[in-house]
Structures are given as C-alpha cells and as structure tokens.
Amino acid sequence: MSTTTGSVWRQPAQVWAVAFACVVAFMGIGLVDPILPAIAESLKATPVETELLFTSYLLVTGLAMLITSWVSSRIGAKATLLTGLGLIVVFALLCATSGSVEAVIGFRAGWGLGNALFISTALASIVGAASGGSAAAIVLYEAALGLGIAVGPLLGGLLGEVSWRGPFFGVVVLMAIGFIAVLTLVRDKGGKREPVPFSAPFTALGRPALAILAVAALFYNIGFFVLLAFSPFPLGFGAMGIGFTFFGWGVALAVTSVWVAPVLMRRMRRTTIILTVLPLLAIDLVVAGLVVADAMWLVVCIIVGGLLLGIMNTVLTEAVMEATDLPRSVASSSYSAVRFLGGAAAPPLAALLWHHYNATVPYLFAAAxxxxxxxxxxLGRKVLAHIDDESEGAGEDAEAILVGDAA
Structure with a gap:
C-alpha cells in the first residue's frame, strides 16, 4: 500500500459522490432498527417476522456478492453503481408503500440486491480514484460506513416518530440524490475491461487464508447483528429512544474504525488485535445479557459494543485485502458473501431464542x-501469518494518514 502525503479528506469530486452514496447505503442497515416495534404493531407481525426484514436484506446481499465482480467487470463500475442505486430507490419506495410485513420482507430482499451491487463496487471505485493510496481510501470508506450506520438509526427514529413508512421515504430521497451525484460526477476508467470468470468468487474461497477470515467473519457477524437487530425489543424505547441509542453506537463504531484501528495496526499484529478484541466483545455481550432488564446498562453495553465492532471492521477489511493475491473485488465479494450470511441468520434466531427462553439467551448465543x-x-493463525507480515507497512500508512489530517 502506498503512503499518503496529503489529507485523506482532500479527494476528487467523484470520490465524494461515491462516499456520499455509501453513507446512504449503509444507513439502510440500521434504518429499520428504531421502527421494528412500530412495524410489528402496525402490521400485526411477530418479532420473528419483523426480524426477517434484516434476514431477507442480508441474505440477498450476501448471495448477490458472489456475482457482483462478474457483473461489474462486464458493464463497468459506474453502470454497476447506478444499477445498485436505482434498485435501492425502487425497492425502498415499494417498502414505504407496502401494506403487509410479508411485502416489506420481500422488497427488502430487492433492496439487498441493489445494496450488493453498489457496496461491492464502491470500495474498488474509491480505491481507484482516491488520492493518498489504498490506505486513505479504506479509511474514507470506513468513515462512510460508520457515518451511515450512525445516522441510519437517528434518521429512522426521527422519521419513525411520524410513521414507520417515513424512514423508507427518506432513503428514497437521499439515494436519488446519490444516484444523480454518481451519474454526473463519476467517470469510468478507459481501456479494455477484463471480464472476471463467474466462478472466481467461489474459487477464491478455496484459498485457506481467505476462507479462515470468511468463516471467522460469519460468526463475528452473528454477534454484530444480534446486538444491532435484536436490542430494540428488550430496550423498550420508542422510535426516538432507539434511534439515539444506535446513533451513539454508530458514532462509537465510526470513531474506532477511522482513528483507533489504524493506530492499533501500527503497534500490533492484525491477528493479535482480532484475538484481543473478539473476547472483549464476547464479554460485552454476556454482560448485555445479564443486565438486559435494565435499559440504562443495556445502552452502555451497546455503545461499548460499537467501540469494539469499529476496530474489528477495519482490521478485518485490511486483513482480507492482504490475505491473497487475488483482485480485491473478487476477494471482497467472496468474503462479504459468507459474512452477510451470518448476519442474515442472527436476527430471527435471536427472536426465537427470546420467545422460547428469555431476553438473556440471545446475547449469550451471540457471545458464543x-x-x-x-x-x-x-486455529488458523499460521495460515494468516503473512497478513501480520504486512502490518508494519499498514501501520506506516495509517500513521501518515493521521499525521496528514492533523497538519
């Protein structure tokens, strides 16, 4: 990775256009959090049915990730970005006008397809166009992710106070702006495209290092989405209360992903960070389960979880980028497909465990x-040794970014 000599925030207009659309796309992850109880009440849905709003979205996102590099290598990055954004606008509008929970679940699946096409191409587009090298691009991408995840619940809470349909209409407007920005500002790279074989993402999972990280991310994402998708129910807050809680969670995630994780990677091996943060996250989830009846302490656990998740997201992204010599779009698609499957399974499983036992058990399941x-x-640390060998260079890049920003 190259070293940046200027600020990570000084970027061409097309980078900011994609970054803005990334913020809105990531808002879609936490947007429905504050309105889950309202949707359940308004559409006469059970908690398990309501949690399927996450499952359909994440399941389709994950499966579609396996074909996104094949699509983008044939139609180009800009066309793929616009197709994804267009699908999100259409299906968010359909969600807003739906009359049953089954319809919303189905339209969230279509939203997931658009999300996969956009997100899988966005990182590569930012890396290709950003000034300051790939390290600066990843920091910018993680900043967009953190901001989107933070603002999503807050917007969902604000608009959800009016109607559960409000957040969906909000995404339609914002994503339409993102579509126009990408359409007018982003330029496709010239030259001949090299089509990626359809089998490339499946073959990539045969690489031991990438497979280990993908399986680890699958289990990690179960913890991530139990905390995100299940917590609104035991909190017992209204839409604004849930929105502010997960706004704080998202801000915590953004701070550690953008500023703390690069510093840690400069000082520690990537696998050491992962093996330190994951047990801390498990402890946080156990505590959340034990204090679930006390809303104030559950909020504290959610915020602490956000701090730990931010570190993990950035470190895992960096690790995947260095795990193989495959094109980054292929490695990212393969890894993300497996990772999102864990996220898809977590919300309804958490709701089922809550229904059959109590509100503590889902958090214990997440911790496990x-x-x-x-x-x-x-167990796979020897196979992952080479990603630690790259940590020193990554740390130097991270330091240069931070120094450049402070100047």
Whole structure:
C-alpha cells in the first residue's frame, strides 16, 4: 500500500459522490432498527417476522456478492453503481408503500440486491480514484460506513416518530440524490475491461487464508447483528429512544474504525488485535445479557459494543485485502458473501431464542458465536501469518494518514 502525503479528506469530486452514496447505503442497515416495534404493531407481525426484514436484506446481499465482480467487470463500475442505486430507490419506495410485513420482507430482499451491487463496487471505485493510496481510501470508506450506520438509526427514529413508512421515504430521497451525484460526477476508467470468470468468487474461497477470515467473519457477524437487530425489543424505547441509542453506537463504531484501528495496526499484529478484541466483545455481550432488564446498562453495553465492532471492521477489511493475491473485488465479494450470511441468520434466531427462553439467551448465543470467530482465527493463525507480515507497512500508512489530517 502506498503512503499518503496529503489529507485523506482532500479527494476528487467523484470520490465524494461515491462516499456520499455509501453513507446512504449503509444507513439502510440500521434504518429499520428504531421502527421494528412500530412495524410489528402496525402490521400485526411477530418479532420473528419483523426480524426477517434484516434476514431477507442480508441474505440477498450476501448471495448477490458472489456475482457482483462478474457483473461489474462486464458493464463497468459506474453502470454497476447506478444499477445498485436505482434498485435501492425502487425497492425502498415499494417498502414505504407496502401494506403487509410479508411485502416489506420481500422488497427488502430487492433492496439487498441493489445494496450488493453498489457496496461491492464502491470500495474498488474509491480505491481507484482516491488520492493518498489504498490506505486513505479504506479509511474514507470506513468513515462512510460508520457515518451511515450512525445516522441510519437517528434518521429512522426521527422519521419513525411520524410513521414507520417515513424512514423508507427518506432513503428514497437521499439515494436519488446519490444516484444523480454518481451519474454526473463519476467517470469510468478507459481501456479494455477484463471480464472476471463467474466462478472466481467461489474459487477464491478455496484459498485457506481467505476462507479462515470468511468463516471467522460469519460468526463475528452473528454477534454484530444480534446486538444491532435484536436490542430494540428488550430496550423498550420508542422510535426516538432507539434511534439515539444506535446513533451513539454508530458514532462509537465510526470513531474506532477511522482513528483507533489504524493506530492499533501500527503497534500490533492484525491477528493479535482480532484475538484481543473478539473476547472483549464476547464479554460485552454476556454482560448485555445479564443486565438486559435494565435499559440504562443495556445502552452502555451497546455503545461499548460499537467501540469494539469499529476496530474489528477495519482490521478485518485490511486483513482480507492482504490475505491473497487475488483482485480485491473478487476477494471482497467472496468474503462479504459468507459474512452477510451470518448476519442474515442472527436476527430471527435471536427472536426465537427470546420467545422460547428469555431476553438473556440471545446475547449469550451471540457471545458464543464471537468466541467461535476468535477460535477460528486462533486455529488458523499460521495460515494468516503473512497478513501480520504486512502490518508494519499498514501501520506506516495509517500513521501518515493521521499525521496528514492533523497538519
């Protein structure tokens, strides 16, 4: 990775256009959080049915990731970005006008397809156009992710106070702006495209290092989405209360992903960071389960979880980028496909465990999954040795970015 000599925030207009659309796309992850209880009440849906809003979205996102590099290598990055954004606008509008929970679940699946096409191409587009090298691009991408995840619940809470349909209409407007920005500002690279074989993402998972990280991310994402998607129910807050809670969670995630994680990677090996943070996250989830009846302490656990998740997101992204010599779009698509499957399974499983036992058990289940992620990395540490060899260079890049920003 190259070293940046200027600020990560000084970027061409097309980078900011994609970054803005990234913020809105990532808002879609937490947008429905504050309105889950309202949707359940308004559409006469059970908690398990309501949690399927996450499952359909994440399941389709994950599966579609396996074909996105094949699509973008044939029609180009800009066309793929616009197709993804267009699908999100259409299906968010359909969600807003739906009359049943089954319809919203189905339209969220279509939203997931658009999300996969956009997100899988966005990182590569930012890396290709950003000034300051790939390290600066990843920091900018993680900043967009953190901001989107933080603002999504807040917007969902604000608009959800009016109607559960409000957040969906909000995404339609914002994503339409993103579509126009990408259409007018982003330029496709010239030259002949090299089509990626359809089998490339599947073959990539045969690489031991990438496979280990993907399996670890699957279990890690179960913890991530139990905390995100299940917590609104035991909190017992209204839309604004849930929105502010997960706004704080998202801000915590953004701070550690953008500023703390690069500093840690400069000082520690990537696998050491992962094997330190995952057990801490498991402890946080256990505590959340034990204090679930006390809303104030559950909020504290959610915010602390956001701090730990931010570190993990950035470190895992960096690790995947260095895990193989495959094109980054292929490696990212393969890894993301497996990772999102964990996220898709978590919300309804958490709701079922809550229904059959109590509100503590879903958090214990999440903690066990996170420990399995840590065990996967620990057992595969020899295979992952080369990603640690790259850590020193990554740390120098991270330091240069931070120094450049402070100047």
């Amino acid at each position: 999954s996170v420990l399995l992620a840590a065990l996967t990395v620990l």
